[in-house]
Amino acid sequence: MKTLLIGASSNPERYANMVLKSLLRHGHEVEAIGLKKEVIEGVSVGTEKIPFEAIHTVTLYLNPVRQQEYYDYIISLKPERVIFNPGTENPEFYRLLTANGIGYEEACTLVLLTTNQF
Numbered sequence: 001m002k003t004l005l006i007g008a009s010s011n012p013e014r015y016a017n018m019v020l021k022s023l024l025r026h027g028h029e030v031e032a033i034g035l036k037k038e039v040i041e042g043v044s045v046g047t048e049k050i051p052f053e054a055i056h057t058v059t060l061y062l063n064p065v066r067q068q069e070y071y072d073y074i075i076s077l078k079p080e081r082v083i084f085n086p087g088t089e090n091p092e093f094y095r096l097l098t099a100n101g102i103g104y105e106e107a108c109t110l111v112l113l114t115t116n117q118f
Helices: 015-025 064-077 091-099 109-114
Strands: 002-008 029-034 038-040 043-046 057-060 081-084 103-106
Touching: 002 015, 002 064, 015 029, 015 038, 015 109, 057 064, 064 091, 081 091, 091 103
Parallel strands: 002 029, 002 057, 029 043, 057 081, 081 103
Antiparallel strands: 038 043
């Protein structure tokens, strides 16, 4: 299952960093977008909205204001679901996702992975 992590960070104290590593440990293919180009655990982090193919899940680590520039992009990827991690909850985006047939959940990706519910 391919996951796109938006808000990637090389800072090991950030949850986005912990989740990227955990996704890899659990055998998931990961694409990542962040504020700067870098490589984390062998994953190239880009800064541009690349039209990735076959994204199953998008996991967000951006506050609702920063998410706005990604609305159309995420919808265009047609993921099965978008995970809104703590602090990223966004009812406006929920409505857009629902209108486009995309599922979403308010959850912690790290907890979902740790408890085998991802």
